[in-house]
Amino acid sequence: MSDNAVSHERAERTRVLVLGGQRTVRMLKERTDYEVGFADESMPFELMAAADIPIEVDFDDWDAVVDQVRRVHAIRPFDAVVTQVDRLVPLAGVLRERLGLTTGITAEAARNCNDKAATHIRLAEAGIAVTRHLIVYSPEQGITAAKEIGLPVIVKPRDASSAAGLMHCATTDEVSQAVADIIDGGRDSALVEEYLIGREIGVFASRTAGETKVLFVFDGEVGPPPKFVKLGGWFPSVLDQSELSQLDELTKLTLAAVGLDDWVALLQFILTESGPRIVEINPRVAGGQGVALIAATTGYEPTLVAVEAALGRQMEPDEPSxxxxxxxxxxxxxxxxxxxxxxxxxxxxxxxxxxxxxxxxxxxxxxxxxxxxxxxxxxxxxxxxxxxxxxxxxxxxxxxxxxxxxxxxxxxxxxxxxxxxxxxxx
The missing domain is CATH 3.90.1170.30 (Pyrimidine nucleoside phosphorylase-like, C-terminal domain)
Structure with a gap:
């Protein structure tokens, strides 16, 4: 094959850059003919060998990452940037904009999802009911916020997901300690929210070209306060059709409100007496073995759904097992x-x-x-x-x-x- 033929073949192939996330690289190599770029820190040899375009980076220096990727992109242009690593989702948005890509999450949408305070603001602007909440910058402000909202409250980092760092606080002393722990951990602020009572439900959705497709709804059982450790649940949910329809509509409104498009999201709802309330939006696939459960019971492979969404496409499911x-x-x-x-x-x-x-x-x-x-x-x-x-x-x-x-x-x-x-x- 001539050099020109090789260059033409490379130009024709879909080319995806994966930020972190070994599973995505392996899934793309096993299930697609895409050319896979992989950017990660201290990359093990087997992944360096598996990726078509390995790029060793320092994720603490985003400017350097952008420069490295742009140099590669100039020679072998990427069609999309994907990641399932929470802290790297905003970087995916930055890269989309710096590389001039037309699909994938934007930096603004990533911020609206990852910063829980920003999530509340965007939802409230769209007329969607949100939990009462206040941003606090000290334990003393935390106590004041808790008194205003009414105990018990939830204290959590603004940028954490899936209950990481979340604490249920029944007293002002507990609020003070929870806020102090978050700030001492390196963050400059915390979020104090009202405590919602109700059943927890997860929704996995893909949104492309302004159209949202709910792919999966599952029950989420949690442990007792103060940590609410996730105990698991049934996949799919055993909700009735009217409840599913309500969640479907609210999911569409929520993702539109935060500006998420050409991407996937895992949304957490609490079914309160007054209706479902959005708790958080995680712009990634389900963690842990949730991926395997979704694939087994729906035929959708969430990792591939996420890649196709970043490319601006919905995908059809395989036969469930x-x-x-x-x-x-x-x-x-x-x-x-x-x-x-x-x-x-x-x-x-x-x-x-x-x-x-x-x-x-x-x-x-x-x-x-x-x-x-x-x-x-x-x-x-x-x-x-x-x-x-x-x-x-x-x-x-x-x-x-x-x-x-x-x-x-x-x-x-x-x-x-x-x-x-x-x-x-x-």
Missing amino acids: AAIGLYRSVVFEEEGRLWYREQALHDVTGLESPVAPLVEIDVRPGEAVLAINHPRGGAFGRVVVVGGSQEEVSRDYERIMERLDLRVEPLENAEDEVAKPHTSCC
């Missing part, structure tokens, strides 16, 4: 030393579903675990089961838990043996 799925986080009421049957992690015999479950425990037998609401506690594992009916899935889940035989042995100062925080998200 299951009717319903269940996600359960492994959490504990008390700290201690965990014992379980390790062989049960891989034992899939005797289950009703033909699809193998996912069973993960993040610590080895004999290692320490922390209580669900410990500052470094949360989810220490997960079980994902899919099948033909809710009853079938429930029975398979019970079989798996019986085989695991999780037991927590009392242990003083268990926190001394747990080196890293465990995610509050499933």
Whole structure:
């Protein structure tokens, strides 16, 4: 093949730049013929080899990243920039604008989603009901805000997602401490919000050319305050049709209000007595094994949906492999030393579903675990089961838990043996 022919072939192929996110690179190489650029820090050899255009960058220096990408773009122009990493979504918006791309998230839309205070402002301007909230810059302002809104309140970072850093505060002392923790962690402000009571629902949607397509609605069960660790839920949701229609319309209004287009979003709603209220908009696909559950029960592969949206296109689903799925986080009421049957992690015999479950425990037998609401506690594992009916899935889940035989042995100062925080998200 001549050099001119090679150049023509490269010009014809769709070319996508991925910011972080190894799964996206692997999925694109396995499922598409796209040419894949991959920008990341300290890139492992296998990913450098997998990507067509590896670019090692420092994500703490956005100007340098833009310069590096622009030099590559001048020779092998990208059609879209994608990422599923929360902190890099605004950078994707900046790159869209600096590279002169016509599709993908804009920097303004990214800010409107990632900054929860900006989200509230945009929604209120569009006439969408939002939680009462105040931005505070000190523990003292936090106390004043909590008194104005009315205790209990929720205190959270403005830029966090999926309950990260979120605290339920029933007293002014708790508010003061929660705000102090956020500011001491390097942020200049925090958000104090009213505490909503109701069922949590997640919505995954894709919006292109101003048209929103709701792809999936799922139930989200959360643990007790103050941390509200995500315990899992049913995929898809068991809401009735009128509730689904209401969420569909509100999702369309919400994404239009924040200016999100040619991108995907995971929206969290609380179903209050007065109707659904938007809690946050995460401009990315579901985290953890939520991706696998959406793919199994709808046929939509969320990672590919996100790439196609950034290219300005909706995609059609494959045939689903299951009717319903269940996600359960492994959490504990008390700290201690965990014992379980390790062989049960891989034992899939005797289950009703033909699809193998996912069973993960993040610590080895004999290692320490922390209580669900410990500052470094949360989810220490997960079980994902899919099948033909809710009853079938429930029975398979019970079989798996019986085989695991999780037991927590009392242990003083268990926190001394747990080196890293465990995610509050499933």
